[in-house]
Amino acid sequence: MAKKVQKNLSLMKGNEALAEAAVQAGCRFYAGYPITPQNEIPEFMSRRMPEVGGVFIQAESELAAINMVYGAAAAGVRAMTSSSSPGISLKQEAISFMAAAELPAVIVNIQRGGPGLGNITGSQGDYFQAVKGGGHGDYYCIVYSPFNLQEMWDLTMCSFDKADEYRIPVIILGDGVVGQMMEPFDQKKYIRPKLPPKDWVLDGCKGRKPRVIRSLHMVPGGLEEHNLKLIKKYDNIKKKEVLFDEYFTEDASLIVIGFGIAARIALSAVKKLRDEGKRIGLFRPVTLFPFPSQQIRKRAHKNTRFLVVEMNAGQMVEDVRLSVNGASEVLFFGKPGGAVFNPDELYQKIKGTYRKP
Amino acid sequence: MATGLKLKELSKKEDLFTHGHRMCSGCGAPIVVKMILLATDYPVVASNATGCLEVSSCIAEYTAWKIPWIHTAFENAAATISGVETMYRSLKKRGKMDKDIKFISFGGDGGTYDIGLQSLSGAMERGHDMIYVCYDNGAYMNTGIQRSSATPLGADTTTCPAGIAIPGKIRPRKNLTKIMAAHNIPYVAQASPSNWMDLMKKVRKAHEITGPKFINILSPCNRGWRSKTNDAISLSKIGVNTCYWPLYEIENGVTKITFKPKEKKPVVDFLKPQGRFKHLFAPENEWLLTKMQEEVDTEWEKLLKEEQCV
Numbered sequence: 001m002a003k004k005v006q007k008n009l010s011l012m013k014g015n016e017a018l019a020e021a022a023v024q025a026g027c028r029f030y031a032g033y034p035i036t037p038q039n040e041i042p043e044f045m046s047r048r049m050p051e052v053g054g055v056f057i058q059a060e061s062e063l064a065a066i067n068m069v070y071g072a073a074a075a076g077v078r079a080m081t082s083s084s085s086p087g088i089s090l091k092q093e094a095i096s097f098m099a100a101a102e103l104p105a106v107i108v109n110i111q112r113g114g115p116g117l118g119n120i121t122g123s124q125g126d127y128f129q130a131v132k133g134g135g136h137g138d139y140y141c142i143v144y145s146p147f148n149l150q151e152m153w154d155l156t157m158c159s160f161d162k163a164d165e166y167r168i169p170v171i172i173l174g175d176g177v178v179g180q181m182m183e184p185f186d187q188k189k190y191i192r193p194k195l196p197p198k199d200w201v202l203d204g205c206k207g208r209k210p211r212v213i214r215s216l217h218m219v220p221g222g223l224e225e226h227n228l229k230l231i232k233k234y235d236n237i238k239k240k241e242v243l244f245d246e247y248f249t250e251d252a253s254l255i256v257i258g259f260g261i262a263a264r265i266a267l268s269a270v271k272k273l274r275d276e277g278k279r280i281g282l283f284r285p286v287t288l289f290p291f292p293s294q295q296i297r298k299r300a301h302k303n304t305r306f307l308v309v310e311m312n313a314g315q316m317v318e319d320v321r322l323s324v325n326g327a328s329e330v331l332f333f334g335k336p337g338g339a340v341f342n343p344d345e346l347y348q349k350i351k352g353t354y355r356k357p
Numbered sequence: 358m359a360t361g362l363k364l365k366e367l368s369k370k371e372d373l374f375t376h377g378h379r380m381c382s383g384c385g386a387p388i389v390v391k392m393i394l395l396a397t398d399y400p401v402v403a404s405n406a407t408g409c410l411e412v413s414s415c416i417a418e419y420t421a422w423k424i425p426w427i428h429t430a431f432e433n434a435a436a437t438i439s440g441v442e443t444m445y446r447s448l449k450k451r452g453k454m455d456k457d458i459k460f461i462s463f464g465g466d467g468g469t470y471d472i473g474l475q476s477l478s479g480a481m482e483r484g485h486d487m488i489y490v491c492y493d494n495g496a497y498m499n500t501g502i503q504r505s506s507a508t509p510l511g512a513d514t515t516t517c518p519a520g521i522a523i524p525g526k527i528r529p530r531k532n533l534t535k536i537m538a539a540h541n542i543p544y545v546a547q548a549s550p551s552n553w554m555d556l557m558k559k560v561r562k563a564h565e566i567t568g569p570k571f572i573n574i575l576s577p578c579n580r581g582w583r584s585k586t587n588d589a590i591s592l593s594k595i596g597v598n599t600c601y602w603p604l605y606e607i608e609n610g611v612t613k614i615t616f617k618p619k620e621k622k623p624v625v626d627f628l629k630p631q632g633r634f635k636h637l638f639a640p641e642n643e644w645l646l647t648k649m650q651e652e653v654d655t656e657w658e659k660l661l662k663e664e665q666c667v
Contacts, residue, residue, distance in 0.1 A: 042516055061471060
């Protein structure tokens, strides 16, 4: 017998949930280009945008799509583009330009296996690219890592707010699994927070002082000054915007750390081991930039060990090691190349790593 | 020794694009590739943009290609073969190679009309000795039938869905063959697998010409066209007979129509068997049918005039 689903719950694909959340959060400009496994987003937007008076454009390349977003954001509209790993590589130039020009936009990466054309299964191989800048120059984007469909919904709405609040490109780092899977989630209503006025938008300067949006600073010292301003913004974000989640970590002697879908799979293994009486916990960064360094540092003791699990060859583990700074042992278990963990495999690995305190 | 373009002789020739590939049943692209390679009597190297043809012909450690073949990102087939061809010329110049090798680049319409146009234009302008073949099925079929700039007016795709807001794609397709002709390269042609002799002759001719060549080939896709799986050849034939897809070549600036249908059929003959045009037959969309017929007529008239202007 099928379970009765509550009325406020919806069942749709992760990519569609994300797209609908964007629309409800006021996204009125979407430009995209086909690539698997994110095609549901442009397809959904092509149907949905006309219904809300928004704009859908299928560009002739990823390069064109992200630069359309650059233009739309400068005009003051909530704008989004999406792609998957190889396409996100092509977008990096414009992301760097947007970070420099301080333009708010949401960029969705439904990651697939890499490098190169890789494959089309879910992967977490783009952590470095998303978190460490990705394009050229000194910059960061806020990076969210949804691990279920509820977060695909909630974090998408949050992304548009944070992009506007800090005038920064925000990356939603999903993957082929959360993009393609279906599960019930609550379509929470979007509530617009108080945001600073968009007093930088290029909307015609008749009767006011002209505004400038640019990423070129040729006056000696000008770029340095601009970069220092950006650093200040990033420091502010690091202080205020860290999000994380944890399970059973209070008394844990082994803390598993993972983000996105890896954490989701690890959670079932950790729960099972808890049931067996093992003092194992799970820590999950929800923002990858800003990274919850201090929160991890606080949990690092002589008697606590960390096991970082990622669907890549070992990327976030570097940030965990920097956070822990030698206070605890940090181990790594990875699965690169678009291969997805299975819960039993993680269960065995975590169990094997666990030592009785 | 060149093989004659006769079925009897060709049937004895080894297929260089062989069985085992995983293109959909009834797909036009593998037929096109087979014909091109059958018409090629030289050692040949191919580059392949990301797309249906690439992804289904080289799954994991298997390959359907019996020739040196290099896969590259979506936008780069022409750039990659440019590198290969230039290195070959350099080796030849330095006396390290004496074989006469030909170079072909394959791309779908997404990878050619859209994202790959820049690298294709660059390769043609630089003058590499190569043939670029576009197998045009009129949408991004590999990723799930999204519109491309080759998608015809009125077609229903997943990113220009026919409904209340729009009756399918509202912009006409780009005339890529003419864009390539505007590069003033020695040879540009349009072909169809239904007219196999014409197609193979064009490939053969292109191989004998030094410099950049471009051939645009109609390649039916039953998944995207929402047509029957056994319709690829008959549909491309109707495409030719309605002058939706005229067969012609432009050699050193001189246009020659290589096939003139005895009786030019109405374009609805081409549209009717395809589910992607189903909505056009609703009374409110009749204007689109008229517009499409006009578009085809105008292009055909233009072509006839060009042919006369020798």
